[in-house]
Amino acid sequence: MEALRGWVLDEREVWNANEEQLTCQRQVIERDEGLVAYERAQLREFELLMAEGLAADLDMKPGDLEPRMAAAAAVGVFDLLSEERDSTTTEIPSRDDQIRILDQALTFVTGGVSAMREARDA
Numbered sequence: 848m849e850a851l852r853g854w855v856l857d858e859r860e861v862w863n864a865n866e867e868q869l870t871c872q873r874q875v876i877e878r879d880e881g882l883v884a885y886e887r888a889q890l891r892e893f894e895l896l897m898a899e900g901l902a903a904d905l906d907m908k909p910g911d912l913e914p915r916m917a918a919a920a921a922v923g924v925f926d927l928l929s930e931e932r933d934s935t936t937t938e939i940p941s942r943d944d945q946i947r948i949l950d951q952a953l954t955f956v957t958g959g960v961s962a963m964r965e966a967r968d969a
Contacts, residue, residue, distance in 0.1 A: 924952040
């Protein structure tokens with residue numbers, strides 16, 4: 848999860864530099880059901896890759912419950928966070944707000960993985 852956090856923070860600079868273009872792209876995607884479906888498929892691929900990485904970190908198989916659930920929760924959180932911006936202004940939350948929300952989300956996912964690991968080891 849730390850690697851994911853680092854990547855998001857690193858990419859924020861790119862997003863800031865291209866905010867107008869990315870906002871326009873977001874509006875185009877949201878108005879086209881085909882593009883929304885394509886984006887969902889891409890998120891599913893990202894989820895599978897994340898499960899593989901988490902499985903390696905947890906010394907588990909990618910098909911095991913814990914890495915799959917953690918990956919699904921992380922992708923779900925990012926999906927929900929994308930809805931947090933004001934849809935009427937397409938304003939992106941401040942960097943500090945984004946970091947705060949990201950840290951809350953990663954704490955949630957990490958806590959869930961820890962709880963599952965403890966229950967499994969009990």
